Amino acid sequence: MAASRTLTRETILAVAIVATATVATVLLRDTLAPTNLAMIYLGGVVAVAMRCSRRISVISSFLSVAAFDFFCVPPYLTFAVSDYQYVLTFAGMLIVALVISTQTVRLREHAAHAAAAQARTEALYRLSSRLAGETRVFEAARAATALAEEVFGARAVMFLPEDGRLSFRRRTSDVLPVPPSEESIAQWVFDNGHKAGLRTGTFPDATALYLPLRGARETFGVLAVLPDVALNVEGRIFAPEQQHLLEVFAGQTALAIERTMSQRAAEETRFHMQTEQMRSSLLSAVSHDLRTPLASITGAASTLRSQGGRLPPETRDELLESISDEADRLSRLVGNLLDMTRLESGGVELRRDFYPLEEIVGTALQRMESQLEGRTVITELAENLPMVFVDDVLLGQVLWNLLENIVKYTPSGTPIELAAFEKDGAVILEVRDRGPGVPAGEEERIFEKFYRGQSGNVSDNVRGAGLGLPICRAIIEAHRGTIQALPRDGGGSIFLIRLPLESRK
Amino acid sequence: MKPLILLIEDDAQIRRFLRAALDSEGYRLQEALTAEEGLVQATSRLPDLILLDLGLPDRDGLEVIRSVRQWGQIPILVLSARGQEKDKIAALDLGADDYVAKPFAVGELLARIRAALRRSSARADGPGSVVRFGAVEVDLEKRVVRVDAQEVHLTPNEYKLLQVLIQHAGKVLTQRQLLNEVWGPHHTEQAQYLRVYIAQLRRKLEGNPARPKYLQTEPGVGYRLVTEESAQ
Numbered sequence: 152m153a154a155s156r157t158l159t160r161e162t163i164l165a166v167a168i169v170a171t172a173t174v175a176t177v178l179l180r181d182t183l184a185p186t187n188l189a190m191i192y193l194g195g196v197v198a199v200a201m202r203c204s205r206r207i208s209v210i211s212s213f214l215s216v217a218a219f220d221f222f223c224v225p226p227y228l229t230f231a232v233s234d235y236q237y238v239l240t241f242a243g244m245l246i247v248a249l250v251i252s253t254q255t256v257r258l259r260e261h262a263a264h265a266a267a268a269q270a271r272t273e274a275l276y277r278l279s280s281r282l283a284g285e286t287r288v289f290e291a292a293r294a295a296t297a298l299a300e301e302v303f304g305a306r307a308v309m310f311l312p313e314d315g316r317l318s319f320r321r322r323t324s325d326v327l328p329v330p331p332s333e334e335s336i337a338q339w340v341f342d343n344g345h346k347a348g349l350r351t352g353t354f355p356d357a358t359a360l361y362l363p364l365r366g367a368r369e370t371f372g373v374l375a376v377l378p379d380v381a382l383n384v385e386g387r388i389f390a391p392e393q394q395h396l397l398e399v400f401a402g403q404t405a406l407a408i409e410r411t412m413s414q415r416a417a418e419e420t421r422f423h424m425q426t427e428q429m430r431s432s433l434l435s436a437v438s439h440d441l442r443t444p445l446a447s448i449t450g451a452a453s454t455l456r457s458q459g460g461r462l463p464p465e466t467r468d469e470l471l472e473s474i475s476d477e478a479d480r481l482s483r484l485v486g487n488l489l490d491m492t493r494l495e496s497g498g499v500e501l502r503r504d505f506y507p508l509e510e511i512v513g514t515a516l517q518r519m520e521s522q523l524e525g526r527t528v529i530t531e532l533a534e535n536l537p538m539v540f541v542d543d544v545l546l547g548q549v550l551w552n553l554l555e556n557i558v559k560y561t562p563s564g565t566p567i568e569l570a571a572f573e574k575d576g577a578v579i580l581e582v583r584d585r586g587p588g589v590p591a592g593e594e595e596r597i598f599e600k601f602y603r604g605q606s607g608n609v610s611d612n613v614r615g616a617g618l619g620l621p622i623c624r625a626i627i628e629a630h631r632g633t634i635q636a637l638p639r640d641g642g643g644s645i646f647l648i649r650l651p652l653e654s655r656k
Numbered sequence: 657m658k659p660l661i662l663l664i665e666d667d668a669q670i671r672r673f674l675r676a677a678l679d680s681e682g683y684r685l686q687e688a689l690t691a692e693e694g695l696v697q698a699t700s701r702l703p704d705l706i707l708l709d710l711g712l713p714d715r716d717g718l719e720v721i722r723s724v725r726q727w728g729q730i731p732i733l734v735l736s737a738r739g740q741e742k743d744k745i746a747a748l749d750l751g752a753d754d755y756v757a758k759p760f761a762v763g764e765l766l767a768r769i770r771a772a773l774r775r776s777s778a779r780a781d782g783p784g785s786v787v788r789f790g791a792v793e794v795d796l797e798k799r800v801v802r803v804d805a806q807e808v809h810l811t812p813n814e815y816k817l818l819q820v821l822i823q824h825a826g827k828v829l830t831q832r833q834l835l836n837e838v839w840g841p842h843h844t845e846q847a848q849y850l851r852v853y854i855a856q857l858r859r860k861l862e863g864n865p866a867r868p869k870y871l872q873t874e875p876g877v878g879y880r881l882v883t884e885e886s887a888q
Contacts, residue, residue, distance in 0.1 A: 482759050502876070505848050507855045509866040514873040516866070530866040538851075544741060544876040569866075 161203040165211040168195045173218045180223050185237070188223045189244045192216075196248040200255035208252030216245045264392075271396045274302040275403055282407035289323075291411050292364075292372065295404040296323040299374065303397065306379045309364070309404075310337050311372040317341040329359045329375055337361050337373045344370050346398070349377070362401040366409035374401045436601040436617070440484055444477035451477075487618040490548070491600070494625040501545065501629055505538040508571050508578065514543075515550035516569075522558050527566040536571055539578050540653050545626045549634075552619040553582045553646050561586025561643070577632075577651045585643040594636045598624045659773055660684045662703035664694035664720065665735065666713050674707070677762045683769075691715035698724055705773055706732045708752070710743055718746055725751040731772040735760075741876035748830045748877065755828070771826045787822050789870050789883035792861050794822060801861075808860050813838060817853050818861075821871070821881035830878040854879060 172195035176188040192215040200208040217230070220241060225233050232238065278298050285291040292309045299307040306328050311321045319327060319334045336354045340347050340361040347353035348361040359377035363370050376397060451470040459467065493499045509532050516528060539546075550569075557567055561584045568583040589597060596602050601617040627634040632650040639645045661683045665671050671687055678685050686701055688694035691712045698706060698720075706724065710717035721732055734747045734755040744755050753772050756765050785797045793802045799815060801808045810818065820837045821829065835844045843849065854873075858865035872880050 478759070505851070507851060509858075510851065510855065510873055511875075513858075513866050513868050514875050517868070517872060528867070530864065532866055538848075547875045 158204075158207075161207045165199045165203055165207045165214070168198050169211055169214050169218055171195065172215065173222055176219070176223050185219075185223050186240060189219055189240060192219050193244065193248060193251065196252050197255060200252035201259065203256075205253065205256045208256055209249060212245060212248035212252050215248055216241050219244065267392050267396075270302075271392075271399070274298070274396065275399065277302075278400060278403050279407065282404070282411075285407070286411060286414065288371075288408050288411055289321075291407050292404070293323045295400075295407070296374075299376065299397075299400060302400070303376060303393065304379065305376050307374060307376050309372050309374050310341075312341065317373060328377060329357075333357055333359065333361075333375075337375065340373050341370055348375070360397075362397060364401050364405035364408065366402075366405035368409065371405050371408045374404070437488065441481070444481040444484070447477040448474050448481070484618075487622060490622050491618050491625070494622065494629070499545070499629070501542040503540050503542050503630075505540055506543050506546075508532060508536055508539050508580065511539075511541070511543055511547050512550060512569055512571070512580075515547050515554060518547075518551055519554045519558070522555070523567070525564055526558075529566065529568045531568065531570040533572040536573060536578065537652060539650055541630055541650065542626075546630070549623045549626050549648070550580075550582070552623050556619055557582070557584045557586065565643075573652075577649045580648040580650065582646040582648075583639055583643060585639075585641075588638055588642060588644045589636045591638070594638075597636060598634070658682050658684050659704035660686060660701065661705050661707060661769070662686045662688065662694065662697055662701065663707045664688045664691065664697075664712065664717070665707070665709040666690065666711075667709070670709075670735075673762070674765075677766065681766060689713075691717065691720050694720055695723055698730065699727075702728075703730060704776070705769060706730055707735065707769075708732055709735045710740075710747065711737070718743075718750060721747055721750040721752050729776070731776045733765075733768055733772055744877050745830050745832075748828055749832055753827055775824075775826060787825075787883070789881075791863075792870070794818065796822070803861060810857075810860065814853055814857055814860075817850075818857060821879065822883075825881045825883050828874050828878055828880045832878075834878065 169192075172192050176191050179191070180188055196208070196212050196215055199211040203211070220230050220232065220237075221228060224237050224240075278295060281294045281298060282291050285294060289311065292311060296307050296309050299305075308322050308324045308328055310317050310319060311323075312318065313321050317334070317338045319331060319337070333348075336347055336357050339353070340363050344363045344365050345353070346360065346362045348357035348359050349355065350360065359375040362374045362376070364372045364374055374397075451474045455462075455467065455470050462470075509530075512530060512532065516523070516530075554567065565585040568581070570581045570583070572579055598620045599617075600621045624634050627648055627650070630650060631653070632648060634646065634648045637645045637647055661678060663671065663674060663678075663685060665674070665687075666689050675685060675687070686697055686703060688697050691714050694706075694708070694712075697703070706720075708717050708720055712720075717734070721734075724730060724732065731754075732747075732752045734744070734752045736743050736747070736755050736757055744757075747755060753775070754768050756768055785795065787794045787796065791804045793805075794800075795802075796819065801810055801815070801818070816838045817834065820834060831847045831850055832844045835846065835850055838853075839846070839849065854871060855865065858868050858871050862868045862871060870882055872882050874880055
């Protein structure tokens with residue numbers, strides 16, 4: 152339809168130009184020589200060639216020669232020629248007209264081609280630069296769709312698959328610009344990797360043209376393009392070079408998506424490898440920590456069994472004590488491992504309620520009583536401290552772990568302070584010691600799993616599995632609080648817990 | 657005659673060391689490997705105390721507590737796994753007297769057994785009219801509380817709470833049990849009341865409320881009044 156309308160328009164234009172030239176020559180034929188009148192017709196041919204297709208230009212060349220003969224060569228208003236040298240004029244005029252029209256049209260086509268190539272390059276450049284930074288598939292598709300609408304002056308939408316099937320639900324536009332019934336056409340395009348729809352051999356009655364987003368290995372989705380009635384550029388996307396550009400565009404989008412996906416896959420692989428590595432190093436640390444006390448228990452028990460009668464009583468007592476101590480250590484380790492696993496797998500449900508902090512502090516001190524013997528413990532809890540919204544058992548465990556660490560890592564007899572006060576909408580709880588302090592630069596690392604301090608004065612058998620502080624952090628973070636280790640003026644360290652005051656809901 | 661203890665526990669190793677420990681303390685021991693067998697032994701032998709493992713092969717240990725409490729007040733001491741606060745509370749609410757978390761030291765278990773036996777024999781007479789712990793002296797007849805011989809004023813609810821704790825001195829009382837006894841059955845979910853009152857009692861009776869000697873918290877479970885007598 153569009154093509155025939157263009158043809159009609161060009162024909163009318165060509166006829167009008169030839170007619171104008173004829174009127175001019177008729178008016179001037181008494182003053183100018185007929186050869187000069189031919190020049191006017193040649194000007195008309197140039198004008199036609201600049202506007203119209205090659206076919207119309209050629210026809211208008213013949214038409215001009217005929218009109219020249221009919222109106223300008225005596226006898227007028229007949230094709231008869233009085234002087235036969237005019238035949239030469241006609242031939243020359245026709246050749247010149249044909250050459251002019253052909254060349255002009257060719258020149259114009261060249262320019263148009265160059266402009267189209269330029270536009271195409273620009274469009275693809277913009278596509279690749281817009282998709283380069285995109286790490287999410289859906290966002291890449293959305294950006295490509297927006298660009299397609301801009302470049303092609305048409306409405307566009309991309310459909311992406313859900314569980315292996317194309318779905319109109321997963322699309323890049325908010326409204327669905329095509330009828331839902333055409334989902335099957337899109338599915339066909341997705342399955343077969345060929346374009347279909349409007350003005351193609353397959354489903355030509357569809358409202359849109361469907362193009363596959365075909366990458367190197369698979370098809371990632373379907374691009375639907377449909378003429379925008381409002382923009383009235385119906386014909387534009389169906390011109391052959393635009394069709395080609397659309398296909399290249401779809402291909403580029405697919406490649407961008409493919410790259411995005413393979414980047415993601417590479418990242419996942421890397422993450423997976425790191426996790427595996429971490430897991431195996433954790434496993435070796437845990438198995439070492441489990442085996443050591445087990446070895447002591449087994450050794451001591453088997454010694455007592457096989458040589459018990461011959462051992463002096465003191466040695467027997469020592470062996471018994473080591474069995475009991477190592478069993479305690481094993482029990483703590485297993486307890487910590489279970490806690491950590493439960494906290495990490497999200498299996499711990501906080502049973503939060505409002506508690507006076509002094510009750511939780513008191514309980515922790517009570518549990519530690521035997522180990523705190525010989526130490527001064529100072530509690531400085533601010534008067535009128537608001538109740539804290541916590542899981543009492545878990546917060547008690549945090550304090551217990553911190554106190555146990557202090558007992559383990561600081562010289563016996565050094566004092567311990569517990570202080571609590573309200574500050575900036577939070578309750579601050581500080582546990583302070585006068586031990587060697589946390590080595591500079593290790594304040595964060597001590598909260599990592601299985602990390603052991605480098606302090607040399609701690610022998611291997613007082614060390615835990617390096618889980619106490621990570622458990623503290625996991626518990627405090629589950630309460631939306633923070634815990635950190637700070638150096639203390641005058642020596643020692645401060646473990647600072649910040650619990651934001653929250654309302655019940 | 658020496659007290660008879662019924663041990664309901666399916667694990668052979670644990671039975672083995674408990675047998676040795678209880679034997680050397682002079683207790684008589686009856687063993688049961690399942691809940692079913694335990695219930696039969698409890699009714700036929702009428703032990704002085706039941707040591708009950710909650711993880712039994714045939715039935716939930718909690719059911720043993722429930723059936724025993726339907727007909728008698730034999731002290732029940734529960735052996736529970738560590739960290740199972742829910743089970744401990746359920747056992748205590750059903751009428752168990754105390755619990756010991758596994759793994760436990762034998763010394764601690766023996767102390768708990770002694771305390772439970774003493775409470776059950778003292779139950780008949782009830783607490784004396786004057787109870788003392790540390791610097792605190794409570795005259796239950798005159799309803800007067802003194803600390804260092806100075807009279808301390810308690811509100812009626814504070815006094816009632818202290819009274820309940822004294823009645824069960826040495827025994828863990830769950831939050832629900834305390835709320836029920838002091839405030840009545842309709843307030844058993846309002847644990848915050850209880851915490852505030854305990855905190856106030858501590859301020860009035862304890863030297864350092866952040867390091868209570870007598871009004872002790874059993875985290876996640878409830879409270880226990882430890883008097884010198886009950887702590888022996």
